Amino acid sequence: MDKVRVRFPPSPTGYLHIGGLRSALYNYLFAKKNGGIFILKIEDTDRKRFVEGAVESLISSLDWAGLDRDEGVFMKNHSPSPESLKTTESENYPGVIEAGNFGPYIQSERLDLYKKYAEELVGSGKAYYCFCEQDRLDKIKEEKIASKQAPMYDRYCLKNVTPEEINEKLKSNCAYTIRLKVPNDEIIEFEDLVRGKVSINSNTIDDQVLMKSDGFPTYHLASVIDDHLMRTTHVIRGEEWLPSTPKHILLYRAFGWEIPEFAHLPLLLSTDKKKLSKRMGDVAVEDYIKNGYLKEAIINFVALLGWHPGEGETQEIYSLDELEKIFDIKRVHKAGAVFDLKKLDWLNAQYIKKLSSDELYEKALPFFEQKDFYINASSEKKSEEYLKKVLTIERERLNNFSEVGENNRFFFMDIEYGREMLRWKDMSDEALKDSLEKSVTVLGGIDGQDWQVKNIEEKLFAAAGDKKGDLLWPLRVALSGAQKSPSPMELAWVLGKEESLLRLKNALGKLG
RNA sequence: GCCGUCAUCGUCUAGCCCGGUCUAGGACGCCAGGUUCUCAUCCUGGAAAUCAGGGGUUCGAAUCCCCUUGGCGGUACCA
Numbered sequence: 001m002d003k004v005r006v007r008f009p010p011s012p013t014g015y016l017h018i019g020g021l022r023s024a025l026y027n028y029l030f031a032k033k034n035g036g037i038f039i040l041k042i043e044d045t046d047r048k049r050f051v052e053g054a055v056e057s058l059i060s061s062l063d064w065a066g067l068d069r070d071e072g073v074f075m076k077n078h079s080p081s082p083e084s085l086k087t088t089e090s091e092n093y094p095g096v097i098e099a100g101n102f103g104p105y106i107q108s109e110r111l112d113l114y115k116k117y118a119e120e121l122v123g124s125g126k127a128y129y130c131f132c133e134q135d136r137l138d139k140i141k142e143e144k145i146a147s148k149q150a151p152m153y154d155r156y157c158l159k160n161v162t163p164e165e166i167n168e169k170l171k172s173n174c175a176y177t178i179r180l181k182v183p184n185d186e187i188i189e190f191e192d193l194v195r196g197k198v199s200i201n202s203n204t205i206d207d208q209v210l211m212k213s214d215g216f217p218t219y220h221l222a223s224v225i226d227d228h229l230m231r232t233t234h235v236i237r238g239e240e241w242l243p244s245t246p247k248h249i250l251l252y253r254a255f256g257w258e259i260p261e262f263a264h265l266p267l268l269l270s271t272d273k274k275k276l277s278k279r280m281g282d283v284a285v286e287d288y289i290k291n292g293y294l295k296e297a298i299i300n301f302v303a304l305l306g307w308h309p310g311e312g313e314t315q316e317i318y319s320l321d322e323l324e325k326i327f328d329i330k331r332v333h334k335a336g337a338v339f340d341l342k343k344l345d346w347l348n349a350q351y352i353k354k355l356s357s358d359e360l361y362e363k364a365l366p367f368f369e370q371k372d373f374y375i376n377a378s379s380e381k382k383s384e385e386y387l388k389k390v391l392t393i394e395r396e397r398l399n400n401f402s403e404v405g406e407n408n409r410f411f412f413m414d415i416e417y418g419r420e421m422l423r424w425k426d427m428s429d430e431a432l433k434d435s436l437e438k439s440v441t442v443l444g445g446i447d448g449q450d451w452q453v454k455n456i457e458e459k460l461f462a463a464a465g466d467k468k469g470d471l472l473w474p475l476r477v478a479l480s481g482a483q484k485s486p487s488p489m490e491l492a493w494v495l496g497k498e499e500s501l502l503r504l505k506n507a508l509g510k511l512g
Numbered sequence: 513g514c515c516g517u518c519a520u521c522g523u524c525u526a527g528c529c530c531g532g533u534c535u536a537g538g539a540c541g542c543c544a545g546g547u548u549c550u551c552a553u554c555c556u557g558g559a560a561a562u563c564a565g566g567g568g569u570u571c572g573a574a575u576c577c578c579c580u581u582g583g584c585g586g587u588a589c590c591a
Contacts, residue, residue, distance in 0.1 A: 011591050046590055134589080141588095150514055151587070177589055195517075204515050204587085212589040219591050243516055243586040266518085266584095273583065301524090304539095308525055314538050316524095333518095333525085336584065340523045343540040353553085396553045407551080424549070461548070472549040484551040 004036025006234050007072070008062075009223065011043045012054035015284040016061035018339065019238065019268040019276055022302040026265060027236050028067045029303075029327035036233070040072035041105040041226060044092075045216045055093050055106075061285040065295050066320060071100035102230040107222050114217035117225050117255070118178045118210050126254035127210055129166050130157040130179045152206040153179065178211040180220075180250065188246040193234070193263035194332045200246045208247050220244065224251040227260055236263040236329070239336075240275075263329055266306045267336040276339055292367055292401025297348035299323070305337040317350060345399040352398050360391045367401040374405060377412040389494045393486045408485065411494055415481030415503065419510040424473035432474055433511050438463055439475040440504050443492060451497055456489040478507035 008024040010016065016024075031038035040062065042055055059075050074081040076089070076097045090096040091109050098105045107114075121127035130153075141151040158181065161169075169176065186202040210221040217225075227235060242264045252259045268276045276283055282291070288298055300318050309318075309326045318326075355363065361384060368374040368387065380386060390411050391404075398404065405412065423432055442463045446456060464471035476488040479500060485491060492500045 009591090013591075043591065049590065130589090137589085145513075148513055175589095179589095198516080200516065206587075209589050214589075216589085218589070223591090238585095239517080240585060240591085264517095269584080271523085275584075304524065306524090311526060313526085316539055335518050337525090338523060340540080343524065346540055349553095394552095397551080457548090464549090469549040474549095476549065480550095482550085486551075488549080 002231070002233055004031060004034040004233050005039065005231050006031050006036060006236055007039040007041055007227070007230065007232055008067075009041045009043045009226075010058050011046065011049070012051060012058060013046070013049040014051055014054055015286050016058050017276075018283050018285055018288070018298075018302065021061070021065060021067075021285050021298070022268065022305060023236070023238055023265060024062060024067050025065075025299060025302060026307070026327075026329070026332070029323055030234065030236060030329050031070070032324040033327050037070040038067070039100070039105065039230065039232075040069045040074075041230070042073055042107060043219065043222065044106060044108045045212075045219065045222055047214065047216065055096060057286065059096070061289075064289060065285070065299060071102070072105040073098055105230075107217070107226070110222075110226070111215065111217075113229075114222055114225060115211065115215070118217065118221060121180070121210070121254055122178060124254070125181070127178050127180050128158050129161070129170070130177045130207075130209075131161065131169055131174055132157060133175075150204065150206075155207060158207070175213040177209045177213050179207040180210055180247070180254070182207050182247075182250060188249055190245060190249060190259070190262060192242075192245075193236075193261055193329050194266075195242070195264060195334055198242065198245070200243075202246070202250070205247055205250075210251075220247050220251065224248050224255075224257075228252070228255070228257045232260050234261045234263060234329075236265065239264045239267050263332070266333050268305060269336045269338045271338055271340065273336075273338065290402075292363075292404070293344065293348050294351045294363070296320070297344065297351045300351075301344045301347050303327075305339065306333045307331055308333075316347070349399050352395055352401075355395070357388055357392070360395060361388050364391055364401050364404045367404045371405055373409045373412045381412050386494075393490045393494060397486075408480075410480045410482060410485070410491075417477065417481035421481075421483065422474045422477045422507060422510070424469050427470060429511065431470065433508070435471050435474045436478060436504060436508050436511075438471060439478070440501065440508075443497065443500055443504070446497065448497055451493065453489050453493045456492050457487075460489060474507070475504070478504050 006027045008020075008027050010020055028038050030036070040059070042058075044050060044055070055073075056075065059073060059079060062069075063075065063079050068080050070082060071085065073090075074097050076095050081087070081097070081099055085099040086101060087097050087099045088103065090098055090106055091104075092106060096106075104110055118127065122129065132153075136156075137153070140154050144151045157179075182205045183202050187199055188202055189197060189199040192198050208220055209218050211217055226232070245262055245264075249259055270276050282288060285298070296319065299320055303318060303323055304316075307327070308331060309328075310331055352360070365387065374382065390408065394404065394408060397407065422436070424435070427435070439460075442459050443456070446459055460471065460475075461468070472488050476485060476491065477483075479485075479488060479491040479495060495503070
C-alpha cells in the first residue's frame with residue numbers, strides 16, 4: 001500500500017469547532033498509527049462566509065492541541081513545522097506558510113488549477129456549462145417541491161443550449177457555472193471504513209455545481225482535485241459528507257483517477273441530540289482554552305467520543321502518545337455521541353491533579369490575573385510563593401482554571417462574617433472563647449520555620465484531644481470567614497503565622 | 513417529501529463481526545456510608561439499560577435475518 005496520507009481541511013468561517021478538533025485528532029491518530037503523513041489544508045472557497053483571522057485562529061488552536069502536521073499549513077515561527085520541506089509564504093494570509101511538495105495548500109491559491117480541471121471535464125463531456133440564473137433555479141425548485149418531486153436541476157442548459165450559443169455567451173462574459181453530468185440509473189457503491197458498504201442510486205443525485213459563477217470551485221470539485229493531487233489515501237471526515245461521497249466518486253471516475261478510502265465519523269451532538277451548535281454552549285476550542293481546560297483533557301475526552309480501544313480496556317485516561325499507539329479507525333462508532341461536559345470536568349480535574357507545582361502555577365497565573373480579588377490583593381499575596389501555596393490546596397478542588405481562587409477568596413481578601421458562624425454546634429460563648437484562645441496559644445507556639453501543614457496539624461490535634469470539632473470549627477471560620485473551606489491547618493499554612501494570629505484576634509474581638 | 517444512515521444505563525461506552533461464559537461489564541453524573549471539624553479529594557456500596565418495538569432463524573439472540581418506529585444527516589453557485 002502507498003504511504004498513508006490524510007488531511008484535515010477546515011473552512012475559515014469561524015473558530016475551530018470542537019467537532020473539527022475531533023476530526024483532526026482522528027486523522028492525526030490514523031496517520032501516526034500507520035506511519036503516515038498528516039496534512040492541514042484550508043478550504044476557503046466560500047467568500048461569503050469567510051471570517052477575517054479565522055485561518056490563523058484555526059492553526060493556533062491545532063497547535064495548542066499539539067496536533068502537529070507533517071505537511072501543509074503552518075504559522076510562521078509559531079507552528080512546529082518540518083524543516084526538511086520546501087516552504088513558501090502564503091499569498092493570501094501574511095504570517096502563514098505552506099510546507100510540502102503538493103501545495104499550495106490553501107484553495108484560494110489554487111483557483112487556476114480548479115478551472116483547468118473543470119474545463120477538462122466539459123471537454124470530455126462529463127460536465128457542462130449552465131447559464132441559468134438564480135431566479136429560474138429557485139422557481140424550478142419550488143415547482144418540483146410542489147409536485148412532490150425531488151428538487152433537482154432540470155438540465156435545461158444541457159438539453160437546450162447549443163454549442164454556438166455557449167460560445168456566444170462565453171464570449172460576451174455571461175455568468176455561468178459548470179455542472180457535473182450525473183449518469184442515470186447507476187448504483188454507486190463504496191466501502192466505508194467505519195460504516196461498511198454504502199450504496200446510492202445516481203438518479204437521486206443532482207447535477208452538482210462544480211464551478212461557481214464567481215470563478216471559485218465548490219467543495220466537491222476542489223476537494224476531489226486536491227485529494228488526488230495531494231496523494232490523499234484516506235478521506236476521514238464527518239458524517240455530514242456521507243451523502244456527498246457518491247458525487248465525489250463520480251468525479252474521480254470522470255477524471256479517471258484512483259479513488260481513496262473513505263471513513264465517515266459520527267457526529268457530535270448537543271444534549272438535545274441535535275448537531276452540536278453554538279447556542280448549546282461552547283463549541284469553539286478557544287472557549288475551552290479560555291475556560292481553563294488542559295489540552296490533555298480535551299484530547300482525551302474528544303478521543304473517546306465515538307471511539308473506544310475495545311474489550312479489556314477499562315482505563316479512562318489516555319495520553320496522546322498512548323492514543324497514537326492504540327487508535328484503530330475500524331473501532332470508530334457509527335452512532336452520534338452527545339457532548340456532555342460533566343465528564344470533561346472530571347477528566348480535566350484528573351489532569352490538574354497530576355501537574356507539578358511549577359506547571360500548576362504557570363497555567364493558573366493568567367486566570368488569577370483576571371480576578372478582581374487577585375488584582376486588589378496585596379503584593380505579598382500576589383507572589384509566586386503565596387500563589388503556589390494557594391494552588392497546593394486548590395488543586396484537589398479544581399475542575400478547570402477559570403475557577404481558580406473563586407471558592408477561596410479569603411486567601412486574598414479581608415474576611416467578613418457573623419459571630420454566630422464561629423460557634424460549633426451548641427457550644428457556649430465561654431467555650432467558644434476558650435477554643436479560640438487555645439488556637440492562639442497553639443499557633444503562636446509554633447516556630448516560623450516549623451510552619452508546615454503536618455506540624456500545625458499535629459499540634460492542633462494534640463491540643464484538641466477527642467473534641468476536634470470544638471477546636472477546629474471555630475478556628476477554621478476565624479481564618480476563612482466561610483462555612484466551607486479547606487481544613488484549618490491548610491488555611492493557617494497558606495495564610496502564614498502572622499495573618500493567622502491576626503484573624504484569630506479579630507474573631508476574639510467579635511465575641512466582645 | 514425524497515435519499516442516506518443510525519439505535520445497549522441520564523451521558524460516554526464494553527459486548528455484536530466468530531450466537532451460550534451477559535441474572536449485560538466499566539466510566540461520568542446521582543444517592544448512601546466511611547476516611548481525624550465544614551468543603552473538596554480519596555475509598556466502599558447502591559440505584560440506573562425487559563440491549564427501541566415486533567416478528568422470524570435456533571435447543572439457545574444484545575449478538576444472525578426481516579419489518580416497524582424513532583433519531584440524525586443530506587437534499588445550496590455552504591463547507
